[in-house]
Amino acid sequence: MLLLMAVPDICRYLGRPALCNVFFVVFGLMLGPFVQVEVKTMLEQAGEVGFLLVLLEVGIEIELPPLRDFLPSLSYALGWSMVQYLLLLPVAHLSGLNLRDSLLAAGALSGCSISMAYPGWKGYDGLSGLSRDFVLQIMIALEVLTIVILTVGGAASKDGLTWWITIRLAGMALTIFLISRFASHVTKMFQWIILKTTRWRVHFLVLLVLVICAVGAKLGLAAPKTAFFLGLFMARTHFQGKGVEDYIAPISRGFLIPVFFMSLGLLVDPKFLFSETSLLAVGCSVVLLGFREVLHRRWFKTGGDGGTFLLFCPNLTMSALAANTLFEAGRPAAATWVVLSGLSLTVFSICLLPKVKQDFALSSGAG
Secondary structure, eight states: OTGGGGHHHHHHHTTOGGGHHHHHHHHHHHHGGGSOHHHHHHHHHHHHHHHHHHHHHHHHTOOOOOHHHHHHHHHHHHHHHHHHHHHHHHHHHHTTOOHHHHHHHHHHHTOOOHHHHHHHHHTOTTOOTHHHHHHHHHHHHHHHHHHHHHHHHHHHHHHOSSHHHHHHHHHHHHHHHHHHHHHHHHHHHHHHHHHHOSTTHHHHHHHHHHHHHHHHHHTTSOHHHHHHHHHHHTTTOEETTEEHHHHSTTTIIIIIHHHHHHHHHHHSOGGGTTSHHHHHHHHHHHHHHHHHHHHHHHTOOOSSOTTGGGGGOOOHHHHHHHHHHHHHTTOHHHHHHHHHHHHHHHHHHHHHSOOOOHHHHHHSOOO
């Protein structure tokens, strides 16, 4: 565990800061067969808290532009995602997933993790001027769409397509509305904690996040999604020149978030690693990359060069969100396929992108 803390620095030194979470998942996959049940349970429980902080940071990093300016990017993202369903649904079905799980997997794999793609976008030389801003807004739109799809799809995967799902969705919508209304008050609470505490600042901030997530879960919105929308409505809020995510970084990025990604690897049954499931997952990522290259070259142009589409491909965080839902629903084979597909797609796309310049890599977060 202590050696893992050096992984972000090593990845930044290599010019691939976004790969650190990939290493955490791979470490979990390797460690799985040797970990005792008690230790595995402890890491999984700590990972659940890390998962909340992952989604909180995902929400915080999104700064939605005015709707009028956002519509072109949103339209592009909708078309880009929906076309890929034509490929992802048959491939997921071929890999043994039922229709509900296939829709959930397609939603995750067609998404984008901004925290992983942003360092590549920042240093990408194939973009300039308006095309650079347009691509960033597409990345934001893809991530928001994916979270919405996984929120609805997670509820459907858990309860099925029954009348009860309507009530669940209404409860989720009400909870999101309440979060948006009380976000300013919560922001003031964060500010008060930052101003009035010193040694226990990080602990109180994380505790407040956990309490809000627990309340959201009671109202019908799962704790991870509550964390995301809390972060979204607090996006770019700064106290004394630092964001909330920077204040909790010692315990989030420094410990709990790595534990979450490692625990995700621990959840994967080793028998799936050397099976048809893993081969289909890697094959899916290769085919998907080729399909996206054709889409970008012929129909979904961004104004950038031919490799710009790679910035839309890192999606390990979104795949982790979908896989976590499937693991909780008791479908480990489907969850494993989603994890390995997202993992290989993320690795291939990041390695195909140019290396992040050293000065920027040193200032980038590991998320």
